[in-house]
Amino acid sequence: MKTMSAENLRTKILDGAIALFIDKGVDKVTTRELTEHVGISRSHIYHYFRDWGTLRLQAIERFMQADLDAFKEAVVDFPPDVALDTFITSLPETHDADWLLYNAVWTQAQHDQVYADLAMDNMDSWMRLLESFIAAGISQGLYRQVNVARTARMLGAAVNGYADILSVNPTASRFMEAKEDLRYLVNQLIGLPGE
Template structure:
């Protein structure tokens, strides 16, 4: 019985994320979610006390799954390859529903403490992954000896800023400019010597 309940709860969360990716968080209702899943509203509110709790649980699950997937994908790579994958992962070089979902969540966090807590937690975890990549590169001699935490903050801020820029009508020119600017930053402040992959 417990497994069935957990399966239904996961299905509700996954269904919410699918709709958020398709329509945006603000454009999805409880009714739409329950109709798409073929369940009653009472099922939804049995597991989640209100719509915001459900939304945050769904976003948390989705974002942590993305982080875990990324961490697994880069585990066997060299430090430089990990950095290249990180940069590629962060930048929406074409219209990207996932990036729009992150952006919407960040906007909600500006005025809502529960969303702010979610955003701060996810940001801290992603920063931990970035910092680990930088520390590994410093330790193996591929990256400059620097304050890894400061470099992490700088790099994450740079990536988020450019991702925001690219989320609105990305063009080939914008994408190329962003790729060139980030490559310049990484070459100047992260990599020890010019390198494209170890």
């Protein structure tokens, strides 16, 4: 068997941790489960990561960046109004493990400055993306002139609020209601020019 490069093994460990965190919850995964899942010894983990907390933080950071990158890739060719609609309606329809992992990070962030910084950096990245959709829509005449940063903050807060509700108790009717409410909010905030 060909020896895996150090960087590939490190990535394999992080990806294994992410898979387990999504499957079981970030606080329910043990080092033993990770070593069995990845098929390596415990010493490998601690060769690449100073401690369990470091590995956990880096895995979560990798997960959040990959999620953002995947969303950007999915909407790269969309017109700004379609990209914006995709953004605001990317809500959990069922008990969604990815959203639950984000919720675990936000909970940890309330007690740990490192996680707070990670959460804020992630939210800032999503806000910049949302701002880019709004700004592009304004420049293309799809939306009226607004304060882009303020509008993005309001829409982002509304999306996150509905996501929290749907993460706890998702139903088809709540999901549809949330999408309708968010589309209504977009129309109220930035609707068509001249409205």
